[in-house]
Amino acid sequence: MLSVSFYEKVLAVIAAVPAQSVWISGSVVEHLGNAASDVDVFVAVEDRAAASVLPLTKINGNFDILISFVEGRRVDYEFWSQDEILRIAARLHAIPLNDAGKNILNQLSGSDTDFVHRLKTGWPVMDKARFNEIQSWFDFNFYKDYLVANTILYVDDAFDDTVGMFDNKDIDCAALRARFTVEMSVDVLLYSNGITNDKAKYRIKKLKTLGESNDFAKDVYNRFWQLQSKIPGSLKGKIAYIQDALKFSSEIIESVQH
Template sequence: MTNQPPTLDELDSLLESKHGLQLKELIDDIYLKPGETLMWSGSWVEGFANSRSDVDLYLLGDVEGRPGKPELTAPGLPNMRMALSSGQVRLDITVVPREVVSGVGALLAAFDGDLGYPTQWSPDLREFIHRLKIGVPVLQPEVLEAQRDLIDFDKFTSYLRRFYHNRADSLLEDVIGLLDEGDAISAVLVARQRLAAVVDLYLATHGETNTRVDKWRWKKLNRLHHREHPLLQRYLEAERIGSAGSGAEPRGACEAILVFADDLLLQTL
C-alpha cells in the first residue's frame, strides 16, 4: 500500500463516529485460545469504509468448534471458515488455520516470479494474504507479527503480477479470436476484462495488493495518481468508450481499449 495502516484507536474512533459503537462492544463473545490472534482488516483499514461496510475480522487459530461456512484456500491447505453476523454493524469473522499461513509461506518461498506458474489459489485466500499484510492487531499482536513473518510479501506481489499477467495474455487471445470471427461487441466486453487484469497488474506492481479490486479499482488508481493524471483520464475514456452517445464503433472501441491496456502493461514490465 502507499499509505500506513491506521491504528486500532483510529479505527475505533472512526467506527464510533459512523455507528456510535466501539469494536470491543462487537467482540465480547469472541474468545481466543493460547497462540491465537485477532486482527481487523478490509475496507475500514483500507480507508474505503462507508455506511454499509462490514467490519472484517480475522481470527488466526483453530477452526475446530467454531461456526461458519467453509472457504476454499489452495490444494493441500485446509479451509478457512467465515461467519457473518447481522446487527447495526455487520461483523464478518473469518477463522484461518495457522497451517494456511505456514503453507502459503512455503508456496511463496518456492515461487519464481519470473518463470513460475502461479498455483491456483482461491480468491478468498489471495484476499486473506493481502489482508494479513495490512491487518491491524486487535488481540495478541505478538502472535500476529509472528504469523506475518512467515509470509514474504514481496513474493506475494510477484505471484499476483504473474497471475494477472497470465490472465491478461489469455484474454488477449480471446479478443483476437472474437475479432477474427466478426463479433466486435463480445470483443469489446472481453477487452474490458483484459484492461481490468492489466490495471490490477499495475496496481500490484505499485504495492496495491488487494485482490478484490473490482469495486475499489478506481479508488486505488485515484490513490496512486491525482484525478487529472493522464493514466486515469485514459482509463475513464476506455471505460466509457462505445457507450451510448460516444459515437465509437465496437471494433474501434475494442482497439482503443487494447492499445491503452498494452501501454499500461509496458509500464509494469
C-alpha cells in the first residue's frame, strides 16, 4: 500500500478545493496493479465550479479531471458533483431488472459503471462519514445483479453468433467469436461473486484470485487459460475448440443462474 505521507501529498494538491469527501480507488487499492500503476483519486464536490480553482487537465461531460504527479507517480483526480452522483444512483435504481419485457442493455455508461465500482471499493482519505453517506445512495448488490444480467445479454448474442457462423462454415470467425463468448461468460462469473471491476486487462488475475477460495472458479481458471491462450490452427482443431468453448460457456452460465 501507499504511505501515509503519499496520501498527505495527494490531498495537498487539491487543498484549494472545498471537497465534501475524497477517496482513493483503482487497481492499487484492489491489489490488481503494480508499482507503476496510476493512483485514482475521486473528489466529491457540491458543484463542478468547486474544481475550477485548479488547472484542470480535461473537462468531461460528467466530471472533470486533473492529472498530477506525486513522488514521481501519476495521480488522476476526478471531480464529481453531488448532482451527478445522485443522477448515477437514480439511473442505476431505475433499471427494470425484474421486467423481462424491458431492455436493460447498457443502461449505464462506461463512466457510470466505473464510478459505481470505484465508490464501492474506495478507501476514504478525507471525511469518511460523508463517504459512507455517498455509498449509502447506492445498492451495490443491485449493481452486481445489473452487471450479471447485462453481461449475460452479451454472452447470449456472442453464443448465437458463434452457432450461426459455425453452421455457415465460417469457422475462423466462429472460433474468434467463441473466444469472446468465453470471456464474457467469465465476467458473468466474476460479477456474480461480487467482483465488479469490469477491466478486461485484469480478467485473468481476478479469476485466479477468486479461484483461491472457490473450487469452481479454480477449475474455470485452468480451462479459461487453455481456451484464451491458443486457438488451434487446423480446421479440425478449430471445430473442437468452438465446441469446447460453447460447452464451457454454458456450464458457467448454468452455474451462475442456479
